Amino acid sequence: MNSQQWQQRAGGNWISASLGEIRLIAQSMLERGARFEAFVVTQTKAGDLRLIWHWDLKGKLFSVESKAAVSTPLPSIVDIYCGADWAEREARDYYGVTFEGRASIAPLMLRESDPPGVMLRSKGGLQ
Amino acid sequence: MSYRIPIGPYHVALDEPYKIEVDCEGETITDAHIKVGFNFRGIEWLAQRKNITRCIALMERVCGICSNVHSMTFCMALEQIGAIEVPKRAQYIRTVVAELERLHSHLLWAGVAAEMIGFQTTFMEVFRFRERVMDLLEAISGNRVNYSMNCIGGVNRDITDPESVAAGARNIRDTVNRVLIPVFTTDHTISARCRGVGVLSHADALRYGAVGPVARASGVDTDLRRDCAYLAYDQIDFAVPVRTEGDVLARVVVRAQEMVESCNIIEQALAQMPSGSLNVGDIYAVPPGDAVMRIEAPRGEVFYYVESDGSDVPSRVKVRTPTFANIPSVMGMLKGNEFADMPLIQAALDPCYSCTDR
Numbered sequence: 001m002n003s004q005q006w007q008q009r010a011g012g013n014w015i016s017a018s019l020g021e022i023r024l025i026a027q028s029m030l031e032r033g034a035r036f037e038a039f040v041v042t043q044t045k046a047g048d049l050r051l052i053w054h055w056d057l058k059g060k061l062f063s064v065e066s067k068a069a070v071s072t073p074l075p076s077i078v079d080i081y082c083g084a085d086w087a088e089r090e091a092r093d094y095y096g097v098t099f100e101g102r103a104s105i106a107p108l109m110l111r112e113s114d115p116p117g118v119m120l121r122s123k124g125g126l127q
Numbered sequence: 128m129s130y131r132i133p134i135g136p137y138h139v140a141l142d143e144p145y146k147i148e149v150d151c152e153g154e155t156i157t158d159a160h161i162k163v164g165f166n167f168r169g170i171e172w173l174a175q176r177k178n179i180t181r182c183i184a185l186m187e188r189v190c191g192i193c194s195n196v197h198s199m200t201f202c203m204a205l206e207q208i209g210a211i212e213v214p215k216r217a218q219y220i221r222t223v224v225a226e227l228e229r230l231h232s233h234l235l236w237a238g239v240a241a242e243m244i245g246f247q248t249t250f251m252e253v254f255r256f257r258e259r260v261m262d263l264l265e266a267i268s269g270n271r272v273n274y275s276m277n278c279i280g281g282v283n284r285d286i287t288d289p290e291s292v293a294a295g296a297r298n299i300r301d302t303v304n305r306v307l308i309p310v311f312t313t314d315h316t317i318s319a320r321c322r323g324v325g326v327l328s329h330a331d332a333l334r335y336g337a338v339g340p341v342a343r344a345s346g347v348d349t350d351l352r353r354d355c356a357y358l359a360y361d362q363i364d365f366a367v368p369v370r371t372e373g374d375v376l377a378r379v380v381v382r383a384q385e386m387v388e389s390c391n392i393i394e395q396a397l398a399q400m401p402s403g404s405l406n407v408g409d410i411y412a413v414p415p416g417d418a419v420m421r422i423e424a425p426r427g428e429v430f431y432y433v434e435s436d437g438s439d440v441p442s443r444v445k446v447r448t449p450t451f452a453n454i455p456s457v458m459g460m461l462k463g464n465e466f467a468d469m470p471l472i473q474a475a476l477d478p479c480y481s482c483t484d485r
Contacts, residue, residue: 035342083452086451
């Protein structure tokens, strides 16, 4: 997390990272006293997922961006930031993503019987 | 004896549908589990299927209490993507309406809290008092719930009689100082019900990602209006109330003091409001790009991520409401408390389950 790597744009400070770096970054954010803001998932035109973890540190926004195929398991940061639990469960509901490192991931907005991934284009969206 | 008490999702004691399962050892709460999603409307999905003009109306319906802040945050995100400069007068009008909305939200909460504590008369007096704020909002916008004030590049309506709004703010501040704050801070019964109850430590507030008055009552000195000033807040003097106790009483006091500060902000904003246009004209699309917009809503920070592909329909709108960030911390607040305090502790969060579910 070299400060020179952060780019200022879109209302915050942005950096690209591999999925393998996400937990290290989350741990580093916690040690600095940063507050977990949100986990945003979008689907690119090619069909991949764009993943953005956002933190607030003393009023400044720090956004860490990564990419993954739809079926790629993502690193969970729930054991570092328990507040990320709902964000990860919602990402599962909307984009059908799975997370490594957590015992279970119950739906948040959907019911148990609803199939996850309602925002995925391949699924055709909410029925 | 250990047992689990399920409450909800539809229950006479709940203002909105959600479910809470409380594990108890005798009368003491050992764990709690909250289930949401009973108001799920798929607003993020809908936003990707409507043009940005319709999306403004859609976002205003995320929450029935802080409706203005959602349409404003959405518009401000698009203004950032499109590098649209909002006229100064419109920024001041947005500031005034945002603070009036904070006032009516905090007063609504104060009434609900009074009822939870058992003060029916205070509840009715606070709601009668709240009508003054609603009257001001209605006088400005013509509406009482969805104000339709925001458009991309400014506001739809002017404040034509700023002196009457300023007089209203002075009157509200006087009543809050003279009646509301003394009741909530010196009454023995309120103190006995709230002091030391539902404590959220500073460390837990950070771990759970709490925002707004809940975080500030746990010693987290954060307020986007000051830390990341937007609209006219950088031109206005105001204090950010912070307490370190982290209990229900601290949340009560923080919100009460915030009401006084909101009145101060409204008065200053109206006095400084320059003349000029209200908006930059009709805008139906913005260039490709993305933006994060964070605004200090009454319940805490609201977070929007908006992505545009250059068409008139956004390619992604992510909405994270303050209550979405705050509810998980309730599970930390409840542990170790008496079961009888559970309704008050969860109410002290000032939760809004409908905007959480979106």
